[in-house]
Amino acid sequence: MRIELERRSRQSSLFAIVSPLLALALTVFFGGIMFAMLGKDPVSALFSFFIEPLLEVWSLHELAVKAAPLILIAVGLSVCYRSNNWNIGAEGQFIVGAIVGSILPITFYEWNSPLLLPMMIVMGAIGGAAYGAIPALLKTRFNTNEILTSLMLVYIAQLFLDWLTRGVWKDPAGYNFPQSRSFVSEAVLPEILSSGRAHLGIIFALIAAVAVWFMMRYTLKGFQVVVLGQSERAGRFAGFSSRKMVWFSMMFSGALAGLAGISEVSGSIGHLQPTISPGYGFTAIIVAFLGRLNPLGIIASGFVLALTYLGGEGAQLSIGVSDKVTRVFQGLLLFFVLSCDTLILYKVRIVFDRARNAATKRA
Amino acid sequence: MIMFEAILLTVITASTPLVIAAMGELVAERSGVLNLGVEGMMIIGAVCAFIATNLTGSPYVGVLAGIATGAAFSLLFGFLTLTLVANQVATGLALTILGLGVSGMIGESVVGVPGVKMQPIVIPLLSDIAVIGPILFAQDLFFYLSILLVAGVNWYLFKSRSGLKLRAIGDSHGSAHTLGLPVIRTRYLAVMFGGACAGLAGAQLSLVYTPQWVENMSAGRGWIALALVVFAAWRPWRVLAGGYLFGAVTIGQLHAQALGIGLPSQFLSALPYAATIVVLIIISHNRRTTLINTPACLGKPFVPDR
Numbered sequence: 124m125r126i127e128l129e130r131r132s133r134q135s136s137l138f139a140i141v142s143p144l145l146a147l148a149l150t151v152f153f154g155g156i157m158f159a160m161l162g163k164d165p166v167s168a169l170f171s172f173f174i175e176p177l178l179e180v181w182s183l184h185e186l187a188v189k190a191a192p193l194i195l196i197a198v199g200l201s202v203c204y205r206s207n208n209w210n211i212g213a214e215g216q217f218i219v220g221a222i223v224g225s226i227l228p229i230t231f232y233e234w235n236s237p238l239l240l241p242m243m244i245v246m247g248a249i250g251g252a253a254y255g256a257i258p259a260l261l262k263t264r265f266n267t268n269e270i271l272t273s274l275m276l277v278y279i280a281q282l283f284l285d286w287l288t289r290g291v292w293k294d295p296a297g298y299n300f301p302q303s304r305s306f307v308s309e310a311v312l313p314e315i316l317s318s319g320r321a322h323l324g325i326i327f328a329l330i331a332a333v334a335v336w337f338m339m340r341y342t343l344k345g346f347q348v349v350v351l352g353q354s355e356r357a358g359r360f361a362g363f364s365s366r367k368m369v370w371f372s373m374m375f376s377g378a379l380a381g382l383a384g385i386s387e388v389s390g391s392i393g394h395l396q397p398t399i400s401p402g403y404g405f406t407a408i409i410v411a412f413l414g415r416l417n418p419l420g421i422i423a424s425g426f427v428l429a430l431t432y433l434g435g436e437g438a439q440l441s442i443g444v445s446d447k448v449t450r451v452f453q454g455l456l457l458f459f460v461l462s463c464d465t466l467i468l469y470k471v472r473i474v475f476d477r478a479r480n481a482a483t484k485r486a
Numbered sequence: 487m488i489m490f491e492a493i494l495l496t497v498i499t500a501s502t503p504l505v506i507a508a509m510g511e512l513v514a515e516r517s518g519v520l521n522l523g524v525e526g527m528m529i530i531g532a533v534c535a536f537i538a539t540n541l542t543g544s545p546y547v548g549v550l551a552g553i554a555t556g557a558a559f560s561l562l563f564g565f566l567t568l569t570l571v572a573n574q575v576a577t578g579l580a581l582t583i584l585g586l587g588v589s590g591m592i593g594e595s596v597v598g599v600p601g602v603k604m605q606p607i608v609i610p611l612l613s614d615i616a617v618i619g620p621i622l623f624a625q626d627l628f629f630y631l632s633i634l635l636v637a638g639v640n641w642y643l644f645k646s647r648s649g650l651k652l653r654a655i656g657d658s659h660g661s662a663h664t665l666g667l668p669v670i671r672t673r674y675l676a677v678m679f680g681g682a683c684a685g686l687a688g689a690q691l692s693l694v695y696t697p698q699w700v701e702n703m704s705a706g707r708g709w710i711a712l713a714l715v716v717f718a719a720w721r722p723w724r725v726l727a728g729g730y731l732f733g734a735v736t737i738g739q740l741h742a743q744a745l746g747i748g749l750p751s752q753f754l755s756a757l758p759y760a761a762t763i764v765v766l767i768i769i770s771h772n773r774r775t776t777l778i779n780t781p782a783c784l785g786k787p788f789v790p791d792r
Contacts, residue, residue: 286752450587457580
């Protein structure tokens, strides 16, 4: 038995929509098998993982809180990946955005002004963009692989944050806890409804997604991204610069990751601490692919992945499985997304050798 | 002198997993496949080796378990990228994310359980030689395997017929296919070899380097191994040299922390990662030499026409 692929003459628009859904279904199915292997009733485990979080108002708010950074980062990454630049260091850009955005509320902790929050947000985005610019500089100037450099910078950013929150930025009145001063209320991102914790971050995310969708679809910049991503040569003939695209895509995705970072810190946490992200920067890679690198698709997939975080926390309490289940689900999902995407470009046939031999003989 | 020997021994222990994992990836990349899942295969190898050792009491069973799970895990990658021609970069990331998740989940039961440290294999007579004897000939299994691996892969790639074919497939899968070479099968085997090596490297971490299970204990070593392959310009002996360079940086910063020199510990811990970036810059800045050395079909999908 073997699997053969036959290229479709054109992309299947049917499978472009069906494949993410198929991937989700397969993930849930194999997740059920996994729960059964862990000795849990698969149906009730899946229920408490995927459905229960959707039944209460407070957890819908939590869903928005977790979806916001995922969507923001993934939208930026989609531009990057479309242009064939592989920024996988969004986690680092998220952290640096959070750090740079926190400079004002931590060092000038007595200053409060309506200007404070907008300045923090701009600084956060600049911080993320600057950190994203490092792999861009190394790639354009020294021809260095951006996958490896952006990833190494994640570890460096994490250690730097650790140093800040245990060292110079440690709250002097914080009973020696490794965290910074709490932000003053003027530095906290407002909540959008009184019923829960969902803050402006999710609004930023939705605006960013729609804006990037518009950019990719209707502007010359978006066209450049796609052309250079599919064929650098073709792009060069059209007069587009692939060097500039490296800078643009890395800094753009960095800026959105940085924005996500400062939104998370000022919206949900309220101070800096050694760990500020449960791997949002990496999970956003899955969000981007599940959304088929389309900003509007990413809105939907951002909520799906946010649900895996929430489900993981819930399942830990209600059915007593490890919260590591979240990561497993996320990994499985990316696997299935990638395999189902094959259906968009190829027809897949399972050929049984006996039948194939018979066919060759006849011919 | 004893101090110096002790430092050298720790450098070797820190370098060995990097060398082993990078050798596996080197073979995969020479065949044209870029597998970014080294970190994931390594960590899954580490946890399975630890659990198998704990169940049986024999670290050798653990080593085999690490190799087997690394290879099995790489098959997932192979199926997606070779059979279903999925994007290699994204699939490699998926492998890493899945590996970190699965290892965390199945390792939860053995967190804090004391490990079985693998005993060094002392080679008689040779180990009695002053200075180099105890360093080179009283090591654990992994060190000997890593040296054999480097020599073996070097011989295979550049002296054997089969290795020549593998390189041909990595440099031009189209022509290789036309010549009748089995592109997909060779790549499957190369990917599995890479997975087995990553699993073996993971086993070293949980059986020798720190004989216990800690979540995420690979701490980016899989990625450093990937950088090592670039650093080595896809040549086995240079992987050995590069691995020891990184091992020395890692151990150097640990000793610097212990001596309490003025820098904060976090800055010292960041050194291996910063060193990776610096080394990549030095190696990559000459575009021409990089292009000459990189397998021409690295990361490109191949669909045989029928």
